[in-house]
Amino acid sequence: MQSTVEFDSELFSPYLPDESQVNPHCYGAELAYWLSRKLADHGIVTSYPNAEDWGWFIEYLTESGDEFWLCCSNRNSSAKQWQCFIEAKTKRLFGRNKPKIECAKSLLKALCCILEEEQEVKNIRWCKEPWITDWANRPE
Template identity: 45%
Template sequence: MSHLEFTSATFLPFLPEDCQVNPGAYGFELAWWLAQVLARSGVVTSYPVGEDWGWLIEYREGDAEFMIGCGSQSDPGEGYRGQPVAWSVFVRQVRSLKQRLQGRSEPAIALRLTAAILTALRTEGIEVVVDESA
């Protein structure tokens, strides 16, 4: 799994803090934007789903399922100051017990998704750091 990390004011929340999944856990706007950009390039995902840590969109190809997580590394209220915040995006395959026992994974799909996300962010002029150790 790779983490893409960047700092930007592009995806700041527009709804108040009490509408976020948790205080300082932003990412809906980033997940929504990614879902739209990926769909335009033929990669159709789900709508964003909230989690305690941020938001995710799901992607399926055949029997392979992937989670694309989008979250901020922010203090509560930080997203409303109009200043850039730190963001993190990751792609992780969600495997069933059977798939894990059989050693089935699809790293090529994960790499393709990560590359598409990286291209989309860079097209927006966002400088991204790729953390392969995650």
């Protein structure tokens, strides 16, 4: 199942200077906050965005208690190229018992709809894992 998407948009360009970012040329706050609101509009409840050194993420819990992160960051230090991917979080130490990505299907479907509905989002490309270039048009 495709769980990574790359796309182009000027909609999420940072409005604060580089010194205010998590790391220089590492953006994604505007995208993460936008997605959190849009997902709520689609009935998908998430956390508020949180920062990491590579970008931003929002937490999503399934009804069965499985946890996923929707990770958001820019690509190639660009303020116009973006990447989002779903990461399953483990319930135990050492990465065991991660839920299958299929458990986050409602999150993926909503993400797909949100990006396709936004006219300012262009060149949407999906793949199975971050940094793999086996692109498809949309999630299975």
